[in-house]
Amino acid sequence: MMRSLYSGVSGLKAHQTKMDVIGNNIANVNTASFKSQSITFSELMYQTTQSASGANPETGRAGTNARQIGLGVKTGAISTSIETAGATQSTGNPFDLKITGESLFIVSNGSDTFFTRDGSFYVDGQGNLAMTSNGYTVQGWQVQNDVIAKDTVSALKIMSAENMTYPPAATTEAYVSGIIDKNDPSVSSEAGKIMSINFFDSLGYAYTAKISMKATGTEGMYTAELTEVLDSNGDAIDSTNIKLGSVKTVPDAKTLTLANGYTINGSTMTYLDEEGNSQNINLAGALTEEEQQVLANAYGYTTYEEFAKLYVDDGTGVTTTLGALVEAGNITSVISADDASVAVDGKQITGGVIQYNTTTGEILSVNGLTNNLGLVLSFGDQPGSAFEDINVDFSPSSNYNNNGTSTISAVSGDVDGYGTGRKLGEMSGISIQSDGMIYASYDNGQTKLLGQIAVATFANASGLQKEGDNLYSATMNSGEFDGIGIDISADGGYMTTGVLEMSNVDLSSEFTEMITTQRGFQANSRIITVSDTLLEELVNLKR
Numbered sequence: 001m002m003r004s005l006y007s008g009v010s011g012l013k014a015h016q017t018k019m020d021v022i023g024n025n026i027a028n029v030n031t032a033s034f035k036s037q038s039i040t041f042s043e044l045m046y047q048t049t050q051s052a053s054g055a056n057p058e059t060g061r062a063g064t065n066a067r068q069i070g071l072g073v074k075t076g077a078i079s080t081s082i083e084t085a086g087a088t089q090s091t092g093n094p095f096d097l098k099i100t101g102e103s104l105f106i107v108s109n110g111s112d113t114f115f116t117r118d119g120s121f122y123v124d125g126q127g128n129l130a131m132t133s134n135g136y137t138v139q140g141w142q143v144q145n146d147v148i149a150k151d152t153v154s155a156l157k158i159m160s161a162e163n164m165t166y167p168p169a170a171t172t173e174a175y176v177s178g179i180i181d182k183n184d185p186s187v188s189s190e191a192g193k194i195m196s197i198n199f200f201d202s203l204g205y206a207y208t209a210k211i212s213m214k215a216t217g218t219e220g221m222y223t224a225e226l227t228e229v230l231d232s233n234g235d236a237i238d239s240t241n242i243k244l245g246s247v248k249t250v251p252d253a254k255t256l257t258l259a260n261g262y263t264i265n266g267s268t269m270t271y272l273d274e275e276g277n278s279q280n281i282n283l284a285g286a287l288t289e290e291e292q293q294v295l296a297n298a299y300g301y302t303t304y305e306e307f308a309k310l311y312v313d314d315g316t317g318v319t320t321t322l323g324a325l326v327e328a329g330n331i332t333s334v335i336s337a338d339d340a341s342v343a344v345d346g347k348q349i350t351g352g353v354i355q356y357n358t359t360t361g362e363i364l365s366v367n368g369l370t371n372n373l374g375l376v377l378s379f380g381d382q383p384g385s386a387f388e389d390i391n392v393d394f395s396p397s398s399n400y401n402n403n404g405t406s407t408i409s410a411v412s413g414d415v416d417g418y419g420t421g422r423k424l425g426e427m428s429g430i431s432i433q434s435d436g437m438i439y440a441s442y443d444n445g446q447t448k449l450l451g452q453i454a455v456a457t458f459a460n461a462s463g464l465q466k467e468g469d470n471l472y473s474a475t476m477n478s479g480e481f482d483g484i485g486i487d488i489s490a491d492g493g494y495m496t497t498g499v500l501e502m503s504n505v506d507l508s509s510e511f512t513e514m515i516t517t518q519r520g521f522q523a524n525s526r527i528i529t530v531s532d533t534l535l536e537e538l539v540n541l542k543r
Helices: 003-027 289-298 304-308 322-328 507-540
Strands: 037-043 046-050 067-070 073-080 088-090 097-100 104-108 113-116 121-123 129-131 137-144 147-155 173-179 193-200 206-215 221-231 246-256 262-265 268-272 278-282 310-313 319-321 342-356 363-366 374-378 390-393 409-412 425-432 437-442 447-453 465-468 471-473 494-497 499-501
Touching: 003 037, 003 073, 003 507, 097 104, 147 447, 173 193, 193 390, 221 246, 246 310, 268 289, 278 289, 289 304, 304 310, 304 322, 310 322, 319 322, 425 494
Parallel strands: 097 499, 173 390, 193 409
Antiparallel strands: 037 073, 046 067, 088 499, 097 494, 104 113, 104 137, 113 471, 121 129, 129 137, 137 147, 137 447, 173 409, 193 206, 206 221, 221 342, 246 342, 262 268, 268 278, 310 319, 310 342, 342 363, 374 390, 425 437, 437 447, 465 471
């Protein structure tokens, strides 16, 4: 039989294999992250009919070349263009990822490890990040003590029960900022300028502490007192053990004048009740709570408690409070006989004294201290209490003219946002950063690191073996996977969310290769036809 006949057959087989490769490329033109393949041919073998001979210097005869007859073609190599990136397709799915660079995602079926460029992921029913096509889990590094531990890769379970919520925390810091204007009527009122601090206990329950700032008789001096603490429903809680600062004696020289409708004659106060009837109170005796309130109202105070805190000189050089004089039945000792007025020297408060520089308007001291410009909102030593003491910093506040309007307010947390406290947070979203780090966001404003997607690189990525489903496995010629992987940013790569890498098949090149393959197949078939004709002529010699 003629050698050309077998050569033609080998040519048909080789071109058929090339057409198979082209057909597979075109079939996967829209397959996510598919990497096109190319085939090369090599000579099959040669039959040597005469070996080469060297020159003979004795006879002067020249050497001759070997006589070799080729016996066809074979498939040389089928290469995968794995490092050529495909186009980018936007999907809008935050779990769809595209790798820019030469890295590959690491996935596992539970027993074997594979590699892929296909970043179409989702979160399965167990909370694992997995491939949508086959459910293989995406591998990465876990979090230990809020830091990524770059150890052996494992499945990323990003929606575990512990990750679905973020623990609450108690508020430990607050600060007062803005302007307190001495001409603001509220600052000089009995109620004072009210500020609210919203805070949390360690269980995540929300509360509001109301703080009153009032002007004193001393220029630039103001008092800060806790008035009440409300729960999240707006109901006042028992604040017996809750204090802002400590007990302080504040100079506040002023004269209290008797309001209209009230008169004092000796130790008897006369006033009109709600029905318009005249009533008398004996100020020299023990007063009921109702009578104490009437006395406070007579001098312009809404609550007896505020009235009782005022301190005076009782006429003997002894400083005492109006409350103490009432209890002793000696309130008349400080009431002027002429107009029933009371000369007040100051008052006692449970809070702090805030002093501003009358020249610059900047804060000068708190309770006389210049190195500690804050007050502690303390909750007492209550067993089982979920509260934590809150340090309230007054240093950002100032005392300027603001056209009679005070802008002073209290904010939870320090000026850098630390110590704010928080409620229990429910997971509201997940984001994947360009370096593969996965963060959860919560409705209490917190974020949490859940893990990091690891990637793998190989010395010879083209040596990876295709396993179907857009997967590759390591071979001896690709290099081994160390089980740990690398950070994608280590080699300058990065991940993009919401997009996928598409196939890198170039249809124009594939159709061109299809034409040349068709012609090659056609030409080899002609070799077989012609060889058959020659054999036919040889057989016909028998006739």
